[in-house]
Amino acid sequence: MATHPQGPHISSVPPEPPKIHLDCSGKTSDNSIVVVAGNKLRLDVAITGEPPPVFTSTEGRVRIEKRVDCSSFVIESAERADEGRYTIKVTNPVGEDVASIFLRVVGYLLERKKKGSQRWMKLNFEVFTETTYESTKMIEGVLYEMRVFAVNAIGVSQPSMNTKPFMPIAPTSEPLHLVVEDVTDTTTTLKWRPPNRIGAGGIDGYLVEYCLEGCE
Structure with missing residues (x-):
């Protein structure tokens, strides 16, 4: 009984439209991300599709870092002017997908008062962007309390809890x-x-x- 040689088996991956998956950590349910002014923002964005999709649009000072399983949405040092809504668009030959995120850039205002007083004194008038602050010009032996506000382009947050009273020594x-x-x-x-x-x-x-x- 004669047999016929078979040719090579060829399988193909069916095309798949692009899909942006914004279920990464660091964001809220309304796709808003909060970053402190001066800090680096990195948002990992998972993208699926066949052929592999490519980014076709972003805005502002954002750069895209591409990796095998994920791409990253990066701003090196966030500024107040970076706050706003950003659109991410990816395409491949069978379609496109668009997603948007809202970036909130915050800084801090700090206040200090003597324990028992109701009068708070502002420690900075320009928004402070670090998360460590050295308070000076206090009176030794006096009890103080401090509190912090977060600030962005929309306005000022509610104050933090007061610190426990402390005494400069x-x-x-x-x-x-x-x-x-x-x-x-x-x-x-x-x-x-x-x-x-x-x-x-x-x-x-x-x-x-x-x-x-x-x-x-």
Whole structure:
């Protein structure tokens, strides 16, 4: 019985229109993303389709980083002017898909008050973009509270919870009138007076050091 050789088996992948999947972390249900001014934004966007779709439009200072399983929507350092709605469009030979996201860019305003007072004092008038802040010009021994607002182009948020009351504590001044009162073959007796300014932190004790002749 004769047999006929079979040719190579060829399979093809059916074409599939593009689809943008905006179910990545870091966004809310209305496709809005919040980023602090000065920070880098990276939103991973999964895209399906056959042949593989390509981006055909984005706006502003956005760049697209393409990877095998996902592409990323990137702004290097967010600015207040970057806030707004962005459209992402992808196409392939059998179709296209469009999605939009709203980018909210926020900064911070900080306020401080003395405990028991109702008068808050603003610590910055330009929006602060970091998440660490050093407060200065406080009075040692006084209890303070602080709070923070987030700000974007739409307006100002409700205030954060107040911090727990805290008290600035400065180091003491130096001890006074250090003298050698007595010396024997094996001992030395020292005497000094307390610092003029001890401060709210008090004094826990003293450290005593010595060096050989000629050292600094």
